[in-house]
Amino acid sequence: MNDSTSVSRRGFLASAARTSAICATGTYAASELTALARAAAQNATDAKQQPAASPAQNKKALIAITLDLEMARNFPNWEDTHWDYEKGNLNEAAKAYAVDVCGRVKAHGGVAHTFVVGRVFEQENVDWLKGIANDGHSIGNHTYDHVNVMAKRPKEVQLRFGRAPWLIEGKTAQEAIRENISMTSRALKQRVGVDVKGFRTPGGFPNGLGDRPDVQQLLLGLGFKWASAKYPAFEGIRDLHGTSDWPSDEVYRNIVAAQVRAQPFVYPSGLIDIPMSPISDLNAFRLGRWQLPYFLKAIKLAVSWAIENGAVYDFLLHPSCLGVIDPKCETVELICDLVAQAKERAAIVDLETIAASVRTEQAAKAS
Numbered sequence: 281m282n283d284s285t286s287v288s289r290r291g292f293l294a295s296a297a298r299t300s301a302i303c304a305t306g307t308y309a310a311s312e313l314t315a316l317a318r319a320a321a322q323n324a325t326d327a328k329q330q331p332a333a334s335p336a337q338n339k340k341a342l343i344a345i346t347l348d349l350e351m352a353r354n355f356p357n358w359e360d361t362h363w364d365y366e367k368g369n370l371n372e373a374a375k376a377y378a379v380d381v382c383g384r385v386k387a388h389g390g391v392a393h394t395f396v397v398g399r400v401f402e403q404e405n406v407d408w409l410k411g412i413a414n415d416g417h418s419i420g421n422h423t424y425d426h427v428n429v430m431a432k433r434p435k436e437v438q439l440r441f442g443r444a445p446w447l448i449e450g451k452t453a454q455e456a457i458r459e460n461i462s463m464t465s466r467a468l469k470q471r472v473g474v475d476v477k478g479f480r481t482p483g484g485f486p487n488g489l490g491d492r493p494d495v496q497q498l499l500l501g502l503g504f505k506w507a508s509a510k511y512p513a514f515e516g517i518r519d520l521h522g523t524s525d526w527p528s529d530e531v532y533r534n535i536v537a538a539q540v541r542a543q544p545f546v547y548p549s550g551l552i553d554i555p556m557s558p559i560s561d562l563n564a565f566r567l568g569r570w571q572l573p574y575f576l577k578a579i580k581l582a583v584s585w586a587i588e589n590g591a592v593y594d595f596l597l598h599p600s601c602l603g604v605i606d607p608k609c610e611t612v613e614l615i616c617d618l619v620a621q622a623k624e625r626a627a628i629v630d631l632e633t634i635a636a637s638v639r640t641e642q643a644a645k646a647s
C-alpha cells in the first residue's frame with residue numbers, strides 16, 4: 281500500500297468514525313472499507329441487540345483490562361506502516377509495556393487478559409509472556425497474523441497474504457482463517473505451556489458476529505465458548521490533530537451511552553460475546569489523534585458508569601499504542617483506582633470470569 285492510499289484511507293476512516301475501527305484499522309485494504317461501510321449500515325440493527333442481563337445497581341461491576349499484543353500502524357511513529365505485514369512481531373517497548381501493565385494490575389489485586397498474535401512465538405525469547413502467564417494473567421487468541429475473520433476471499437484474509445499468497449495457497453478464506461486461529465493456540469501451548477483462554481477478533485464490529493453465524497460456528501468448532509468481537513458504534517469522533525480542541529461534550533456522552541451496547545450477550549448459536557467497551561486506545565489516538573487527558577476523561581466517565589450500574593467494562597489497550605502515549609500507565613492506574621474506591625461494588629477480572637457470570641445468569645433465567 282502506498283502512502284497516498286493510506287492517506288485517503290485515513291480520510292475515509294475519519295469520516296466513517298462512527299463505525300469505530302479498532303485494531304484492524306490499517307490492516308486491510310478494500311475489504312476492510314467494505315466491511316466498515318457494511319458495519320455502518322448495520323448500526324441501525326445494533327441498537328436492537330439486547331445484553332444478556334440489564335445492568336443493575338445492586339450488581340458488582342466487572343471491570344476487565346485487556347491487552348491486544350500486536351504492533352499497530354502509525355505507532356510508535358505516525359509514518360510506520362510495515363506492521364501491517366508483521367502484526368505479531370512485537371518490539372521490545374511493546375513487550376515491556378505489556379509486562380508493566382500486567383504487573384500494575386496484579387499489584388491492585390486483579391488479573392489482566394491478554395490476546396496474543398501468534399507470530400510473536402517465532403521470536404527467540406518469550407520469557408516475558410511466560411512471566412505474565414505465571415503471574416496468573418490470562419492469554420487469549422488473536423489469530424496468528426491478525427486476520428480478518430469476516431474475509432470471504434483468500435486475498436482479503438490479511439495483507440501479508442496479498443503480498444505472499446503462497447502462504448495460504450490452495451486454502452479457502454475460511455480454511456486459512458481456521459488454520460490461523462488453531463496455529464496460535466498450538467504455538468501458545470508449545471512455547472508458553474498454557475491453554476488458550478478465549479478469542480478476540482482482530483478489529484471490532486458494531487454488530488459483533490451477529491451477521492456471520494458461519495464465523496460463530498467456526499469458533500465454536502475450535503472449542504471457544506466466548507469471543508470478544510463487538511465494538512459498539514458511536515458518533516462524534518473527529519481528528520483533533522493540530523488543534524488544541526478537546527473532544528465535544530457530545531462525544532463523551534455518546535461514549536457513555538454506548539456502554540449499554542457493550543454488555544455481554546449470547547448469540548443463538550450459544551457463543552458468548554464480551555464486547556470491547558468504547559473507547560479503545562487506537563480509536564482515540566489514531567482516529568481522533570487525542571491527547572492523553574482527553575482519553576483519561578473518557579475512561580473515567582465510562583468506568584464510573586459501569587460501576588454505578590453494576591455493569592461490565594472491557595477496556596481494550598494495545599501496548600504498541602498506549603505505551604507510546606501513556607508511558608507512565610496513568611490510564612491503567614486510573615481504572616484500578618476507580619475500582620479500589622468502589623470497594624465491594626467492583627472488581628478487576630479476566631474475560632473468563634465475565635463469561636462464567638453470563639452463563640450463571642443464563643442458567644438462573646432458564647430455571
Ligand SMILES: [Zn+2]
Pocket residue numbers: 303304348350422426481482483
Ligand atoms: Zn488486534
